[in-house]
Amino acid sequence: MRAPRVRVRELRSPAEFAEASQAAKAAWGFPDLMVPPPPDMITATHSGGMTAGAFEGEALLGFVHAVPRTNLGQPAIHSHLLAVRPDAQRRGLSVLLKLYQREWCLGRRIGLVTWTYDPFMLRNARLNLxxxxxxxxxxLPDFYGKVGGIYGELPSDRFEAHWKLESPAVERAARGETSELTPEEAAALPVVKSGRRPASPRVLLPFPAKFPEVFRDDPAAGIAARRRFGRAAAALFAEGFEAVSVVERAAGPAYVLERCGA
Ligand SMILES: CC(C)(COP(=O)(O)OP(=O)(O)OC[C@H]1O[C@@H](n2cnc3c(N)ncnc32)[C@H](O)[C@@H]1OP(=O)(O)O)[C@@H](O)C(=O)NCCC(=O)NCCS
Incomplete structure (x- = not known):
């Protein structure tokens, strides 16, 4: 459900960047060490990045922050942070922030936004894909090293999302049209087997439900699940597959991967 009184705009003052930093802390539950320092966000924004907030009156409910990205051979930004305060979540604000970011980029002839997220976070996978x-x-295995917080001792493995702003899938998504596999369609897809080259151009790659709580009492099982998943994902990407969607099945969540050009 959209919040009618919410307005998205770029941040304007050091005080607003400090508020954004606090919103990130509240959203992630991270130790102070991992909270983005306002001067870093101000510098990255000043240097061609962007930071936009969702405001209700003067209150900042969430924000998105990106740095310029120069190593992909095309105009791009890397979106380092997206956070919505816990008391303002599930109101569609993250989507508003990302769509603002898309318009910001298109107005500057930037066609690609990348960001990383934890592949076991179903909520983020659904939002992104x-x-x-x-x-x-x-x-990206253990991308940030140990980050603590909700991740405890788990390696900070990440998927890198590529948001191709003018692709048909993104244009549809920007209009609010989402397409998801039905449970029947998902059940018909082969589940990838470790160490085997997939014969099908479309496969399912399962991941654990209820992450990270499910591994709270058994970190070793969490690390083993990370390793298994990471090996399988890296092998599929090396074969030219991309994750294009995510499905929730009775057996647990799974990514849908397609061989590029399939
Ligand atoms: C992830 C986060 C930014 C989502 O913000 P939000 O404003 O609550 O999200 P929205 O209300 O815009 O929801 C957008 C979509 O995200 C997904 N989503 C968001 N919260 C979810 C939840 N609790 N459970 C399942 N899916 C969820 C859904 O796909 C949702 O679409 P839908 O409402 O049509 O089902 C917010 O939860 C947050 O700040 N989390 C901590 C930081 C983080 O994970 N950042 C993102 C890194 S990629």
């Missing part, structure tokens, strides 16, 4: 129409072609 289903609601926004991004695809994932890259796996």
């Amino acid at each position: 289903v609601r926004l129409g991004a695809v994932v072609p890259v796996f």
